[in-house]
Amino acid sequence: MKRINTEILVIGGGATGTGIAWDAALRGFAVALVERRDLTHGTTGRYHGLLHSGGRYVVKDPQSAVECIQENRTLRHTHAHCIEETGGLFVVTPEDEGDFPDLFVQGCAETGVPCNEISVAAALRREPLLNPRISRVFEVPDGSADSFLATHATAQAARQAGARILTYHAVTGLLVTGGDGDKRVVGARVMDAVSGEEIHIHAAMVINATGAWAGRITGMVGIPISVIPGKGTMVAMNHRLVNTVINRCKMPADGDIIVPVHTVAVIGTTDERVADPENLRIEPWEVQLMLDEGEKLVPGISRARVVRAWAGVRPLYQEDYTGDSRDATRKFALLDHQRGHGVAGLITITGGKWTTFRLMAEKTVDLAVDYLGERQPCRTASTQVPGAEQGHYWLGHRLHEIEEEHLQGELICECELVTRTMIENAAKRNPTVTLDDIRRDVRLGMGPCQGGFCTYRAVGILHELARQAEGAGPTEEETKEGTERDAAWEVAYLQSPRHNLSADERPARDEAGLQPNLLLRDFLQERWKGVTPILWGRQLKQERLDELIYLNLMNADHLPQTGEKSPLTDFYLYDATPNEQTEAPA
Amino acid sequence: MIDYLVMGAGLSGLMSAYAAVQSGHRVKVIAKGLGALHWGAGSIDVLGYLPQARDAVVRRPLERLADLPANHPYTILGPAAVQDGLDKFMRLTEELGLPYYGAEAAGENLLLPSPAGALRPAFLAPAAQSAGTASDDAPMLIVGFERLRDFYPELIAENLTRQGIAARAVKLPYELLSDRRDANTVQLAQELDDENRTERLAEFLREAVRPGERIGLPALLGLARHAQVVTRLALAAGAPVFEIPTLPPSVPGIRLFNTLRAGLEARGVRVEAGMEVIEMNAEEGVIRWVASETSARPLRHSAERFVLATGGILGGGFMSDHTGRIWETVFDLPLTTPQSRSQWFRPAFLAPDGHPVFQGGVRVNAAFQPVDAQGAPCFANLHVVGGALAGCDPLAERSLEGLAIATGMNLLKE
């Protein structure tokens, strides 16, 4: 059994955990982060994509609004390339009567969220598909943010500051000393999901940043915190029907925001309590509700083609916690289990928003410092992550680079404009266990054809890389670092065709022993899971064409190795059948 | 007035037109698109896997038709008619210069390498593909091209090796195929029609091949001059050459389509694409005309009899919406498909029993006329062929082309 010693162990590779690893490493702590799957596997990779201006919260939760606008400004600097400056509009539709718009204006003034009323005519010039029957429009600095890129970039920054990032490593238990009254968490038992090996990671402080799963970690030492998962469903439309974030100007509710994200527009979300944060089924009524609500903002949106639906979970923390609360707001919970439950060495951070992840990380490490002693001050608010020097994302950047560099012939995913070398470099610079990992790096398979062509091509390319690696033998760096999959995190330029004109010299990292047929099956299943809730009309025909390719042409269901499994095979295989319920519960 | 108006230019539509014109009728084909041939492997799959036993490949498809359900189109036709349709298809393609072959052991499925290196059961394949059969034990040299995105020779060779078939891979320079980086497979095939290109490629093949090997290449060995290209390559390389299909567009499928279309046109049948049928008119259970959308105003087509060959969901013959409604787009014929989305899919994409939404279709009587719930024909002068038929999932059971040929060629069978 392997043993690792560190000062701070972070559990959870979402925005929050990765932000904590970055913050703590910059302050000079020795840090290890474990994530049981790939980074952003949790809520962070399934969110709506909105960089909040705070406008949504000015009436309901002014403190959150203040934090959002502050962090909105900070992230535009630290994570510039992960953000598109779309701006946002709050629109008053015929259904949104009453005094909310006036309260909204007043709330913006009080919380410092810049808000500018513009004419309906000006709004329609900017967004021609917007409902022409709206009566008032307010402009706010909302943005669109890529959480895959941001989290991976934060991880790279953390690594550069000395942190170790271990993906596909799951905490299965906590290491504890002492008994009732003087219990202390001194580390965690961790399972390497790829090799099956157990590792003990010893740490002076364990930080539980597992979001909706937080109660499962504290439960391992008998601390009963109640975190109820609240499921939110989103649907992505085939086109970018709007180029600005569109919010309903009313008390926050279901389906009242449309966010332009890369090539698509996403309507969200619902909020449904569920028993298990893992098996998220999307019901037909949820998709219908999103389309119906979207219709009020952009008439006709429900007749456009839907490419995919997915769900994320909000951790709904129950406030029965008695300790000395250092909550910055009611919206995220920072739990000091020494003061709260008499268990030393463990802190839990859960809830909040993607937009405020950096602030949450700062507060969390501040609390750890109370126990571990002062180091350098927090520097994350003024430190740019690698890649930020490219400036803000803009929609046309890939197409522009592809055309300028004449890369049309290199496209592997035509929908999302991913070139061969982008895939090769993603596989060389980051740990890759499934094709889903590559999807998060370069957006492979996320467009209208949902992987029909690019799944086979990407498998072919990764297989070629693995064969080359077999021939090349381990590099010097790999021998030094052993078989750990934390060797590389280089994401800064993965999204740019121009910065990937040639493949890296180094061989691909094939630690898991690449199984092409398994990669193929897993990714087809992953895509299937995302499309079944929205398959009808032209998208159903598209799916049948994909079947023609993978059944009749490839015979993919009769490839050798049918019994093989990846750490994610079972996850993709969850029951995707929607149930009979067609109405939202009352 | 014409005798038969065929709607749909996929394989089933073309076969129906052929059957009708051979019997001396006046025929016209109109279609929105060009059908699944452009997407598939270009082979004729008759039956590869039985619905209840998708693990075991069917060895002798025509002998297993009896194991299919009673409402399966093959069962309705009967094995003799299926065999007869396939025989006619072989004679026709031979006559048109694009011969198709079956396994050496007559009646058996060929097992041919797929672009992923699995073995796909096909009953008939174009000459260039049938030479890749797994029953031949000559080792394979799988030849790909650097940076050709639709074909991965190492993946194919490795999977074949795993299944006990001797195979190795090499990659040749892309420039042998084209000077254009972004050409698709059809454009590459056209470039190989050029004799100089064929000669240069042949030189490289001669260098690469070892004695006793046969050479598997991506299916882009010429379009108009395909047969000559293959012969020339084999002769110059001194080894048998065969094709393995690629990702779409399917060059073998397009060759077949072009060949059949030319054959029909030589018999006086017009095949008009870009015509979506948007309206129909019937009186007392007899269809008078259908109207197709054109850039100007709708065009009416009258005929004595009508053939629906629009291919179900895959061909665009059925539409559906988010409420779970699914309908046949021209005549709104009754469908057996479950009318609730919650019953459409199974949790696994590669579910062994396929997905219920793709198994439904139009119910027909013995004359392949669509019938209502009571079994009465919906219209007196309408026939349905191919992928729109109920009682089967032609992709899951690998019967797509076999069904098209069998139902199309038997259009006039009493």
Ligand SMILES: Cc1cc2nc3c(=O)[nH]c(=O)nc-3n(C[C@H](O)[C@H](O)[C@H](O)COP(=O)(O)OP(=O)(O)OC[C@H]3O[C@@H](n4cnc5c(N)ncnc54)[C@H](O)[C@@H]3O)c2cc1C
């Ligand atoms: C539907 C929805 C839409 C949202 N939209 C927005 C938005 O538009 N803008 C915004 O600012 N915020 C949004 N949010 C909020 C935001 O997404 C979350 O606040 C944020 O992503 C939470 O990040 P996290 O790191 O705390 O949790 P997570 O991202 O869930 O990370 C927790 C991680 O812990 C891992 N883990 C769990 N158990 C273990 C274990 N035993 N061992 C190792 N690892 C483990 C999980 O795999 C997971 O990756 C949205 C939330 C939801 C639910």
